[in-house]
Amino acid sequence: MGRLALLLACWTTLAAARPEPARxxxxxxxxxxxxxxxxxxxxxxxxxxxANLIALPLGxxxxxxxxxxxxxVLGPLRTRLLAAGLLEGKQEESADPRGRSxxxxxxxxxxxxxxxxxxxxxxxxxxxxxxxNPANPVKGDHASLDSELALLALPNLEPEGARPNPWFGxxxxxxxxxxxxxxxxxxxPEAVLAALRGAWAAEAQGLRGRAYVDLGGPYQxxxxxxxxxxxxxxxxxxxxxxxxTKDQFPPTARGDxxxxxLGWYSQKPTGKFGQKPTRLAPxxxxxxxxxxxxxxxxxxxxxxxxxxxEQGAGLTFGNVYEPYLSxxxxxxxxxxxxxxxxxxxxxxxxxxxxxxxxxxxxxxPFYQPFAVTLEAQVRxxxxxxALGDYALxxxxxxxxxxxxxxxxxxxxxxxxxxxxxxxxxxCAQAEQAAGVxxxxxxxxxxxxxxxxxxxxxxxxxxxxxxxxxAQKLRAELEKRPEGATPARPxxxxxxxx
Numbered sequence: 001m002g003r004l005a006l007l008l009a010c011w012t013t014l015a016a017a018r019p020e021p022a023r024x025x026x027x028x029x030x031x032x033x034x035x036x037x038x039x040x041x042x043x044x045x046x047x048x049x050x051a052n053l054i055a056l057p058l059g060x061x062x063x064x065x066x067x068x069x070x071x072x073v074l075g076p077l078r079t080r081l082l083a084a085g086l087l088e089g090k091q092e093e094s095a096d097p098r099g100r101s102x103x104x105x106x107x108x109x110x111x112x113x114x115x116x117x118x119x120x121x122x123x124x125x126x127x128x129x130x131x132x133n134p135a136n137p138v139k140g141d142h143a144s145l146d147s148e149l150a151l152l153a154l155p156n157l158e159p160e161g162a163r164p165n166p167w168f169g170x171x172x173x174x175x176x177x178x179x180x181x182x183x184x185x186x187x188x189p190e191a192v193l194a195a196l197r198g199a200w201a202a203e204a205q206g207l208r209g210r211a212y213v214d215l216g217g218p219y220q221x222x223x224x225x226x227x228x229x230x231x232x233x234x235x236x237x238x239x240x241x242x243x244x245t246k247d248q249f250p251p252t253a254r255g256d257x258x259x260x261x262l263g264w265y266s267q268k269p270t271g272k273f274g275q276k277p278t279r280l281a282p283x284x285x286x287x288x289x290x291x292x293x294x295x296x297x298x299x300x301x302x303x304x305x306x307x308x309x310e311q312g313a314g315l316t317f318g319n320v321y322e323p324y325l326s327x328x329x330x331x332x333x334x335x336x337x338x339x340x341x342x343x344x345x346x347x348x349x350x351x352x353x354x355x356x357x358x359x360x361x362x363x364x365p366f367y368q369p370f371a372v373t374l375e376a377q378v379r380x381x382x383x384x385x386a387l388g389d390y391a392l393x394x395x396x397x398x399x400x401x402x403x404x405x406x407x408x409x410x411x412x413x414x415x416x417x418x419x420x421x422x423x424x425x426x427c428a429q430a431e432q433a434a435g436v437x438x439x440x441x442x443x444x445x446x447x448x449x450x451x452x453x454x455x456x457x458x459x460x461x462x463x464x465x466x467x468x469x470a471q472k473l474r475a476e477l478e479k480r481p482e483g484a485t486p487a488r489p490x491x492x493x494x495x496x497x
Contacts, residue, residue: 023112029121149181216247248266258281389423458477
């Protein structure tokens with residue numbers, strides 16, 4: 001393990017950020033009480049004081065007019081935060097044309113994070129009021145509620161267009177009064193709770209799985225961002241599958257245990273990662289970049305952000321209105337932040353260029369995907385748990401290639417103990433790269449394997465060992481009904497031996 005520890009030290013500090021529970025407020029909507037169970041679960045898990053729960057009657061709509069935002073959300077929220085000592089300042093009786101009561105800060109806010117929960121409105125509609133800066137090329141005062149509320153500790157600012165995010169690309173930013181926000185939300189409270197629990201499991205056991213990057217979007221700039229993610233993913237031990245055409249990953253592509261999904265560009269969930277059988281790994285970091293990926297969180301079939309929550313994403317993103325490409329989350333900076341030990345929320349804000357604009361961050365902001373070192377994951381890997389195979393795969397991916405004799409022997413022993421297809425295939429590929437010939441061993445339980453993985457293994461086995469050896473794999477693939485859902489990694493029963 002000494003060589004592995006040295007490799008890990010080269011790419012991450014693992015300086016784990018700590019939650020600030022006493023400085024975190026959680027906002028729920030009393031008109032949609034399903035969010036209260038989510039808030040309580042989150043607050044209990046993170047040790048956030050019960051007094052920091054703020055419950056307001058916010059209606060049952062995703063979109064607010066500016067007057068309603070000012071009088072039902074911003075004003076009452078400031079009042080509650082002032083009473084709790086989380087905000088320093090005073091509110092005035094006079095209001096601006098958008099209905100916002102004046103606010104004068106009198107000191108630095110104690111508040112560091114504001115977490116919005118399922119049922120809280122999503123966005124503020126354009127007011128039609130002409131902005132003060134006609135030269136601003138980014139027009140409109142429409143915004144996500146989350147991004148607008150990030151300015152609540154500051155005097156009321158002209159909301160026309162986006163404002164620079166002081167946390168963007170800066171690990172040591174003071175924030176300049178901007179309060180970082182995140183949202184625990186999705187199409188159903190059940191999906192939100194399941195995604196949260198998956199993230200907490202990944203934090204306790206380590207983020208395990210594979211990486212998938214979908215290039216081929218409409219603009220070269222965005223493709224360059226996603227392409228810049230390939231090398232860091234390899235350095236993390238997650239060598240990615242890459243789709244380079246203008247289409248999404250095809251439904252027949254490999255899609256087992258996605259720990260990272262980064263891609264673009266379709267309005268509705270389509271392709272491999274837009275179909276139900278392709279469940280994300282617990283705690284997955286998932287981003288599908290699209291202008292309207294969070295136009296609504298009610299219907300996963302039409303918007304990527306709620307779809308990815310439904311599929312189990314521990315951290316994902318969306319835009320409520322057109323953000324313009326240059327003002328969207330930067331995937332390569334997101335990876336940089338995570339590699340440097342930031343929490344999910346910190347890395348998300350590190351990668352977000354603007355505030356008072358269109359983006360939302362979905363997931364527990366204190367989630368630490370790399371809290372458990374890979375060395376510890378490898379020690380804890382069990383032949384009974386499929387996700388343990390992916391920790392082992394990551395370990396072997398980080399070793400010098402092709403594997404030396406002793407490392408190859410360890411991989412062979414691990415594949416034999418597991419008996420599952422992902423490790424068996426990786427072992428056979430490593431043997432081929434090292435010039436070693438060993439008979440193919442059929443996996444123990446193909447019924448639990450993902451269809452795209454079976455297809456990839458079939459192609460490899462046929463080329464390396466011949467059609468007769470590949471016949472069993474091909475037969476298993478051909479008998480699967482369309483849309484068949486294999487067991488999600490980590491939930492299936494261990495195969496009988």
